[in-house]
Amino acid sequence: MAKNGYVPLFETRPVKGRTFFKLFAASILVGICFIFIYRLSFFPLEGKSIEKWTWIGMFLAELWFSFYWFLTTACRWNCVYRIPFKDRLSQRFGKELLPGVDIFVCTADPLIEPPSLVINTVLSLMAYDYPPEKLSVYLSDDGGSDLTFYAMLEAATFSKKWLPFCRKFKVEPRSPEAYFKTAVEPDLDPVQTNEWRSNKKLYEDMKMRIETTTKLNRIPEEIRKQHKGFREWDFVSSKRDHQTILQILIDGRDSNAVDIEGKPLPTLVYLAREKRPQFHHNFKAGAVNALIRVSSRISNGPIILNVDCDMYSNNSESLKDALCFFMDEEKGNEIAFVQYPQNFENVTKNEIYACSFRVIEKMEGPLTSALDVFTEERLFTGKNMTRSVRLIGRN
Ligand SMILES: O=c1ccn([C@@H]2O[C@H](COP(=O)(O)OP(=O)(O)O[C@H]3O[C@H](CO)[C@@H](O)[C@H](O)[C@H]3O)[C@@H](O)[C@H]2O)c(=O)[nH]1
Ligand SMILES: [Mn+2]
Structure with missing residues (x-):
């Protein structure tokens, strides 16, 4: 493994049984060739018109299925596993050497994507096991909703306790909702047990406050008075017609941005990009483009997680897992995009959704498919883009 003293940060292993798969594919290819020979050599020249047309129709269908088979087989031809070694990453790169990571979270509608769900995602990302001064979390709110903004304010306050709590009790997963849903009260000394309980209560109270405003569908006057950011909504006529609303809720550059243990907090930003009815907003891709511009001025991290x-x-x-691919001294420069596996909740025990890391190597020019990748296209070709970033995505 170690070559000239170099120890890689990730390994690529071929999936077992590739030769068998290739033989199997070759046998199908032979079958397809026979079908084509048969169709071309035995065309019913003498037959009725219906026979001829059915023959042509079937041949076209066979061509089409063969093309589909070719595409799917090509994708599976050289399957590999990627194995990151995050312990090596931590050994080799101390706090100072790790890159800044800008995390983009997109939301679009406070009714379909309730603010309590949004902040659970945000809190799980803020609590990554990564130097907080290198982390910045940006929320893009395409719903332009003060309900989501209020939930973010609550999350900013709650994070001061949640992050130390996660470290102390080794919380996993770090979404408070997901954690408290299954966690059993730890059997520790009374002081610690009380601390655990009081944090659970803090979360539940916060969730209730957020859900109450969501149900009300407005922010009560006494809450609006607490933060000047709410005044922005005095100028919002609808979610499709408003000015930019940008609020830095926690500024990592400020030495006072610390949790209850005095450790730094990640930067936390709320953004509702400007929208006007005469301009198309381009959905998530538009939101991500706005986030790239805004984050360039605030933290400008070379790695973006979306x-x-x-x-x-x-x-x-998991952030460290992804960084192993980018930080590897030999192969890291060939990698521009790492895709996280996705695990669905309450679906099935068996893995049928391709929950594995995907890594795109040697990227040249824009790629096709899916919105996440669209943003990448802009990143690499955009006229005013001078920022060179690498992406981690979940699509
Ligand atoms: O105008 C919009 C519309 C959507 N979104 C956000 O985009 C994401 C994806 O949209 P959704 O409607 O939930 O699509 P899904 O089918 O659930 O998402 C899959 O498909 C999308 C389109 O390919 C990808 O962008 C996503 O990453 C992928 O998870 C969500 O966070 C939305 O909040 C915006 O920010 N602005
Ligand atoms: Mn979705």
């Missing part, structure tokens, strides 16, 4: 608001992180170390 998640949807309903995708909390279920492992506090």
Whole structure:
């Protein structure tokens, strides 16, 4: 493994049984060739018109199925596993050497994507096992909703206790909702047990306050008075017609931005990009473009992680896993995009949703498919983009 003293940060292992798969594919290819030979050599020249047309129709269908088979087989031809070694990453890169990571969370509607769900995702990302001064979490709110803004204010306050709590009790996953749903009260000394209980209560109270405003569908006057950011909504006529609302809720550059233990907090930003009815907003891709511009002025991290608001992180170390691919001294430069596996809740025990890391190597020019990748296209070709970043996505 170690070559000239170099120890890689990740390993690529071929999936077992590739030769068998290739033989199997070759046998199908032979079968397809026979079908084509048969169709071309035995065309019913003498037959009725219906026979001829059915023959042509079937041949076209066979061509089409063969093309589909070719595409799916090509994708599976050289399957590999990627294995990151995050312990090596921590050994080799101290706090100072790790890159800044800008995390983008997108939400679009406070009714479909309730603010309590959004902040659970945000809190799970803020609590990543990563130097907080290197982390910045940006929420893009395409719903332009003060209900979501209020939930973010609550999350900013709650994070001061939640982050130390996660470290102390080794909480996993770090979405408070997901954690408290299954966690059993730890059997520790009374002081610690009380601390655990009081944090649970803090979360439940916060969730109740947020859900009450969501049900009311407005922010009560006494809460509005607590933060000047709410005044922005005096100028919002609708979710499709408003000015930019940008609020830095926790500024990591400020030495006072610390949790209850005095440790630094990650930067936390709320953004509702400007929208006007005469301009198309381009959905999530538009939101991500706005986030790239805004984050360039605030933290300008060379790594961007992009998640949807309903995708909390279920492992506090997964950021380090992804970084192993980018930080590897030999192969890291060939990698531009790492895609996290996605685990669905309450679906099935068996893994049928391709929950594995995906890594795109040697990227040249824009890629096709899916919105996450669209943002990448802009990143690499955009006229005013001078920022060179690498992406982690979950799509
Ligand atoms: O105008 C919009 C519309 C959507 N979103 C956000 O985009 C994400 C994805 O949208 P959703 O409607 O939930 O699509 P899904 O099918 O659930 O998402 C999958 O499909 C999308 C389109 O390919 C990808 O962008 C997502 O990452 C992928 O999870 C969500 O966080 C939304 O809040 C915005 O920010 N602005
Ligand atoms: Mn979704």
